[in-house]
Amino acid sequence: MSYFRMSLRKLLTRLHLILGLGTGLLFFVIALSGAIYTWEPEFSRLAYHQAVEAQDKPVVSIADLRNSLEKTFPEGDFRTALYRDPESSIEVLLYAPGTYYLAQLNPYSAELIHLQDMNKGWINYLKKLHRNLLLGELGREIVHWVTLLAIPLLVSGLVIWWPATGRPTKDKFFLKTTGSAKKRNYDLHSVLGFYVSWVLIFALITGIYWGFSPVKETIKLLSGENTIAWETPRSEVPARPVENDGILDQLIADYRNTFPKSEVRIGIPHSEEDPIHLSVIDPGKGLTAINHYYHDQYSGERIEGVFRNGLSSEISTFNAINGMVYEIHFGSILGLPGRILVCMAAMVAASLPITGLLVWLGKRKSKRV
Secondary structure: OHHHHHHHHHHHHHHHHHHHHHHHHHHHHHHHHHHHHOOHHHHHHHHOOOEOOOOOOOOOOHHHHHHHHHHHOOOOEEEEEEEOOOOEOEEEEEEEOOEEEEEEEOOOOOOEEEEEEOOOOHHHHHHHHHHHOOOHHHHHHHHHHHHHHHHHHHHHHHHHHOOOOOOOOHHHHOOOOOOOHHHHHHHHHHHHHHHHHHHHHHHHHHHHHHHOHHHHHHHHHHOOHHHOOOOOOOOOOOOOOOOOHHHHHHHHHHHHHHOOOOEEEEEOOOOOOOOEEEEEEOOOOOHHHOEEEEEOOOOOOEEOOOOOOOOHHHOOHHHHHHHHHHHHHHOHHHHHHHHHHHHHHHHHHHHHHHHHHHHHHHHHHHHHO
């Protein structure tokens, strides 16, 4: 039995080495970009100039936003408008051929503050670096497989960390400030690797959920999502055309008064049967707490039914899991402390291929001597 355990340990050590050398550089890029991207909301607020000076006056109308954008960016197709707190811009989503834009407008004057092509800019390149290494679909597949291979890399590392005989002693849990540089580097790899493993496992599992459709489809099947008969909200088309800008403005005003501490996004109808789609977002409660409402674009009456995106209290099991995956991956499920924890774990994870390579090179050098 002892011989079997030693053989298994040697096998896992070999596996850890091969996987580490084979995926180390890619894992470094993915982990480091993920750590930085954890702070995307804060970066976006600065880079996209979302902060404005609050004024004691009503916010501008949808018509004002549309007129401002038609003058400054006529090729943009107005899709949604996001109303936030009094010190934040109104964010308008615009479609354009081959891309989409986010426009930041002053909520009190409708002045265009910033227009961002969401396929360009360093924040978007950072997101693509994390998701596909800036290599498109090929890079996306590479990221998915590196994420999958990181699971046995993580497990084998934990097995190697555990002593071959007995239980781990106190020195296995702490970094040493004395000893040779070689020993300190080994501790950086071993001790820090042990601690971040318990955070990384969640990031890796959620990454696998996104990367491999059979995983998502299996959860969809087990949750009963495929058996739900979702309805589609539709407006009743009147005999005569009706101008709906007034209805849009009234709905925005009503929802902002009803939910004063929430952000409200309104979707602009683009076909005769499209409803007006309003999303009420509590920034502190995550994706699964978003409430979706639908109104007839001609009468303003609320449309009720069994909708895929509906009230948070009626969310399906699969949609709840789907929303939680993103929040777990970036730590936002625990608020700011969770994001800090994931960022730090990802930074340490990015260091592991470097310290691991130095450990391997040190052992090779010792064997030559």
